Amino acid sequence: MVIETVDITKYYGKKLGCRNVCISVDKGQIFGLLGPNGAGKSTFVKMLVGLIHPTSGKGFLLGKPIGDINTRKKIGYLPENFKYQEWMTGADLLSFHASLYKLDKRLSHERIEDVLHLVKLSGNERYKISTYSKGMQQRIGLACALLPEPDLLFLDEPTSALDPIGRKEVRDIMLELRSHGKTVLLNSHLLSEVETVCDSIAIINKGEIVKQGNTDEILEGKLVLEAVVEGINSSIINSLKKYDSELIINNNKITLSIESKDNVHEIACMIVENGGRLYGLTPRRESLENVFINLVEGGDQV
Ligand SMILES: Nc1ncnc2c1ncn2[C@@H]1O[C@H](COP(=O)(O)OP(=O)(O)OP(=O)(O)O)[C@@H](O)[C@H]1O
Numbered sequence: 169m170v171i172e173t174v175d176i177t178k179y180y181g182k183k184l185g186c187r188n189v190c191i192s193v194d195k196g197q198i199f200g201l202l203g204p205n206g207a208g209k210s211t212f213v214k215m216l217v218g219l220i221h222p223t224s225g226k227g228f229l230l231g232k233p234i235g236d237i238n239t240r241k242k243i244g245y246l247p248e249n250f251k252y253q254e255w256m257t258g259a260d261l262l263s264f265h266a267s268l269y270k271l272d273k274r275l276s277h278e279r280i281e282d283v284l285h286l287v288k289l290s291g292n293e294r295y296k297i298s299t300y301s302k303g304m305q306q307r308i309g310l311a312c313a314l315l316p317e318p319d320l321l322f323l324d325e326p327t328s329a330l331d332p333i334g335r336k337e338v339r340d341i342m343l344e345l346r347s348h349g350k351t352v353l354l355n356s357h358l359l360s361e362v363e364t365v366c367d368s369i370a371i372i373n374k375g376e377i378v379k380q381g382n383t384d385e386i387l388e389g390k391l392v393l394e395a396v397v398e399g400i401n402s403s404i405i406n407s408l409k410k411y412d413s414e415l416i417i418n419n420n421k422i423t424l425s426i427e428s429k430d431n432v433h434e435i436a437c438m439i440v441e442n443g444g445r446l447y448g449l450t451p452r453r454e455s456l457e458n459v460f461i462n463l464v465e466g467g468d469q470v
């Protein structure tokens with residue numbers, strides 16, 4: 169296991185950060201930690217990278233207890249909402265981080281070029297960070313995290329300031345790292361991002377993990393069926409209520425939950441037999457959004 173935690177818990181005084189978090193992440197996985205504001209995602213990651221100490225519990229990274237100095241050299245970390253000194257240029261910042269990682273001079277020059285290229289900032293390193301857009305600031309932060317060619321990368325909401333193209337570019341970087349056997353832990357509340365990129369997911373709410381598993385397991389269960397029907401009438405609606413008493417009708421679209429794909433054919437027959445003209449019938453998996461909203465009651469933890 170690349171990441172393993174056993175009942176890791178953090179209290180800030182009396183205030184709960186997170187409690188009894190147990191996760192295991194295999195090598196070469198992108199693991200998504202998903203949760204609403206204040207759920208405990210950043211607290212958890214800060215404990216793993218050694219910025220704050222757990223109140224209780226244990227954690228291991230790359231087989232070593234958290235805090236191990238040699239392991240830190242193999243870890244990249246992009247904090248949330250970071251602010252770098254604005255008088256520095258991008259190049260200054262990267263050189264500073266390279267020296268923190270104790271990269272040798274020649275290697276650090278090459279690595280800085282590589283990471284600038286990876287995050288699409290080549291040519292901008294000469295300018296002060298104060299002149300960077302929000303998206304560029306997020307990219308330079310990601311470049312710092314990538315400097316040591318990390319085996320394990322922690323990204324705390326890496327795309328919050330990025331436009332859709334920037335988000336896709338960060339997604340592609342994560343996928344590229346995975347293809348080289350690297351492991352990524354991604355903190356996010358962007359459901360579509362987590363759904364598309366993560367191999368496994370843990371959902372955290374009010375400091376505790378409420379569900380975890382591989383992405384397919386998390387999304388398995390009910391299917392959502394969308395039927396496009398002209399001539400919706402009460403007998404169609406009543407017959408479909410047998411499958412889902414809370415079905416939704418919006419103009420000529422009926423949306424209902426079904427147990428399995430086997431129901432699709434009989435539903436098509438039922439609509440037609442009751443006088444409806446069927447133009448479309450599409451089953452899809454329940455979205456991560458539904459799973460998330462059902463598990464998480466919403467609102468900041470106070
Ligand atoms: N330094 C601190 N002192 C006291 N309480 C804190 C501290 N840092 C975090 N907390 C509290 O711990 C809980 C978890 O916060 P955390 O920042 O880990 O959540 P998060 O899931 O990262 O939220 P967000 O999505 O808003 O970044 C919150 O109730 C927060 O108020």
Ligand SMILES: [Mg+2]
Pocket residue numbers: 209210211248324
């Ligand atoms: Mg956070």
